[in-house]
Amino acid sequence: MTAPAPIPLLAVPTVPLLALDTVWFQVAGTVCNLTCSHCFITCGPTNRRHAMMTRAEVRPYLDEALGLGARDLYFTGGEPFLNRELLAILEDALAIAPTTVLTNATLIGPDLAARLRALERGSRYSLEMRVSLDGLDAAANDALRGEGSFAEALAGLRELARAGFDPIVTVAQTWDEADDAAMRERFHDTLRAEGLPRPRVKVLPLFRVGREVARTRGYAETERLTPEHMLGFDIASLQCSSSRMVTSRGVHVCPILIDAPDALLGRTLRESMRSYPLAHGACHTCWATGATCRN
Numbered sequence: 001m002t003a004p005a006p007i008p009l010l011a012v013p014t015v016p017l018l019a020l021d022t023v024w025f026q027v028a029g030t031v032c033n034l035t036c037s038h039c040f041i042t043c044g045p046t047n048r049r050h051a052m053m054t055r056a057e058v059r060p061y062l063d064e065a066l067g068l069g070a071r072d073l074y075f076t077g078g079e080p081f082l083n084r085e086l087l088a089i090l091e092d093a094l095a096i097a098p099t100t101v102l103t104n105a106t107l108i109g110p111d112l113a114a115r116l117r118a119l120e121r122g123s124r125y126s127l128e129m130r131v132s133l134d135g136l137d138a139a140a141n142d143a144l145r146g147e148g149s150f151a152e153a154l155a156g157l158r159e160l161a162r163a164g165f166d167p168i169v170t171v172a173q174t175w176d177e178a179d180d181a182a183m184r185e186r187f188h189d190t191l192r193a194e195g196l197p198r199p200r201v202k203v204l205p206l207f208r209v210g211r212e213v214a215r216t217r218g219y220a221e222t223e224r225l226t227p228e229h230m231l232g233f234d235i236a237s238l239q240c241s242s243s244r245m246v247t248s249r250g251v252h253v254c255p256i257l258i259d260a261p262d263a264l265l266g267r268t269l270r271e272s273m274r275s276y277p278l279a280h281g282a283c284h285t286c287w288a289t290g291a292t293c294r295n
């Protein structure tokens with residue numbers, strides 16, 4: 001008896017949307033006061049590829065997210081605090097779900113930190129502040145994020161801590177995997193020494209798209225997912241199985257691929273609720289690292 005022929009597998013695996021747990025908003029578009037050399041969406045002061053979102057534009061997506069059962073909301077950019085309507089948008093968000101803001105913290109002074117804290121106190125949901133810092137000292141951080149950004153980010157972090165937040169500090173993994181535990185510990189120590197009593201550190205992998213391509217390299221042809229990669233893999237660990245990203249253009253599959261034309265899935269969240277082929281090099285990074293942009 002001959003063995004049955006193998007079932008032919010399609011060349012590119014797909015990810016279903018299992019549930020819409022998380023909705024992201026590119027609320028500052030691609031406008032940022034920094035021009036980090038590893039920014040995977042190439043943000044900067046003059047990059048208006050994705051526009052800022054107004055409160056009126058965000059509102060219908062919040063209503064839709066609530067109706068579809070979303071459990072948490074994230075606001076990012078660019079630099080969200082460049083959006084003058086951000087606090088009003090956060091007020092709307094905090095009326096319906098736990099909310100996180102991703103910021104470089106360089107624009108956060110005592111007044112803004114206090115207003116953010118007041119917003120949280122007025123809500124039944126939590127407001128998390130997430131701050132990017134990519135080095136243990138100014139030399140290491142500023143080489144990636146620009147001169148003076150280490151001191152400015154730490155000043156912002158201290159203001160947030162004074163106002164009562166325990167910010168999450170996100171760090172791009174620029175070191176070897178083997179050094180991971182030691183580097184996390186060093187970041188905790190550094191942040192404590194800088195006056196943050198309860199630091200929380202989240203390490204994120206580098207995505208080889210956007211400006212990172214010029215800094216190091218892009219993806220190799222071999223860094224693509226095939227159906228074999230998915231054998232025994234828990235697809236629910238991919239953030240695109242449970243979240244979507246809203247920009248001024250519509251709804252994208254995830255926060256990483258907002259510049260990929262095929263990743264724009266529709267105008268509304270409901271339109272975006274379909275499977276997506278994992279054909280990008282960045283998908284390989286998610287698969288290999290288990291990375292999620294969530295807290």
Ligand code: SF4
Nearest residue numbers: 032034036039078104
């Ligand atoms: S990595 Fe963040 S802070 Fe840096 S340019 Fe991009 S959006 Fe701005």
Ligand code: SF4
Nearest residue numbers: 240254256282283286
């Ligand atoms: S880059 Fe990551 S999150 Fe985005 S579609 Fe690919 S696997 Fe999903």
